Amino acid sequence: MTTPFPRSPKPSWPNGSQCAVALAFDLDGPTGDAMLDGSLSRNLRYFTEGAYGPWRALPRLLDLLKAHALKATFFVPTWVVLHWTGRCERILKEGHELAYHGHRHEVFKDCTLEEQREIMGRSRDIFSARLGVTPLGFRTPSGDWSDETAAMLTEFGVIYSSSMRGDDRPYFHPRANDKRGLVEIPARWDIDDYTSLAYFEEPDFPTGLDRISDYRLVEQNWRQEFRGYYRDGLGWTTIFHPKVVAKPGRLRILEGLFQDINEHPNVWIAQGAEIAHWWIAENEEAS
């Protein structure tokens, strides 16, 4: 008996690399739903839990990335850029990529197209004025985006998104406004630290206040995720948050993961924009 599903060819990666790894971190800080609904201004405790990310977790994470000679992509709401400009300068100075993630971590699906344009315009101006960069990448914050979002992003010079869940390889979004569609570098919940480690109260996350996982088991899962993508030659990216995964005792999880990645031969460790450029050069865009 033969399988009706022969293995699809693995994507081609530069220099015959076995797989692509785009380590990615969302530096949300205190932005998000509670800032959007205003309740955060009366909730200093919750604010400090978010602010821990840029203030205390990020520098240690950058140290760890440097120690393992890894370059990553940071999706940063520009409210965080405004209030922690020095921290964000260090991200750039150490060779990492900055990319769009809203201004206050807005839910794009709940915004009109004009509101989405305003957020993007404001973010572009802040990145440019504060840090002298114009990002090429975008990850949709909090939940979904709307049907117009992908096309709108191209107006701002965005060439890739890392927002979707439904594949394990990059792909093109449909053409928009007679231009090439965005490259999508999909990420999956399986490698989102919120699903195993994040725990907040008032407001509660997870909503049922399920338990924080055993760190050792989280590390095992994440290493198996990397190894699966490596085995099959796919494109892997992560949804990590410094305020969650770069707390002191959890850096060890990342250390184990980074070691595992570096011990595998022939891994293309790239930033989102590098993967997008490669994908554009190597692949036929969607019709």
Next chain:
Amino acid sequence: MSNAPSDLGIVWPAGKRAAAIISVIFDDGRDAVARASDLAERAKSHSVWLYGARRGVERLCRTFDDTRIRTSWFVPGLVAETHGPLLRAVAAAGHELESHGWGFERYDALTRADALALLERSRQALEEASDRAPAGFRLPIGGWPDGFDHLLKEAGFDWSASLNGDDVPYLHPSSLLEIPVHLELEDRPYFQFNFTPPFPKGLGRIASYDGVLSNWIAEFDAYRQFGACFVLQLRPEMTGTPGRIGLVEAMIRHIQSCSDVWLATADEVANWHIANNAGAPEPDHPLNVFAAYRREVRDPE
């Protein structure tokens, strides 16, 4: 004599590179009643929490005695009144009683005068129970009101252990010291369980004891490496049990095996800090960014 500042700019006592505090939160179920008001009329469910006074407190204290450590207890004033003799025994064993408010009130829903009255009443009740005026405070529930640090100073407190944002102590504008606390260093998120009313809301499985110990040790080892201030937060009804007390003891023994970590009470750490590390937090410290955020909300561009 003391050490050179750590990477975090903190000076710890001579020979010590980090600090560890073992704290106990003894609410006698008032924390749970504040979240599920009918709990007090459900004898079976309520007894999940009342177990603490009946069995958990003494079991924790025996372990603290066996390991020869002194700890910091956060207790609502009302609980100090209810359990005077029990708390007197706890204090007599060398533990320090600190305030967890009066009766699980929300300070963000009180007037300044009412809040001050309850804070002072809490201090008095705890002083009566221990012959020592509490110096520290932990916010029981709800938000931290604007300028609350000034109110706590006015009520006679020197420090708080209520907020997050860092892993070393920092100063509020009023010079109240904050010893930051982290949820993953509490036993409650891992172990609290009741069917109806549901705690936790989604009835998640009770965590693996071995996994919790392993997480806490991973955190402690990292705090030690970074020169930070580790604050373990235990509850008599959750880890003062026959099956989990071993986890508490193993954790304490692990801390004690690291002679370069200063195992002290919260009040000792606060006094050390105020004397040796005082200084306003940097402009992009979470406290200052929050102040900027409040200004933004008040006067949007």
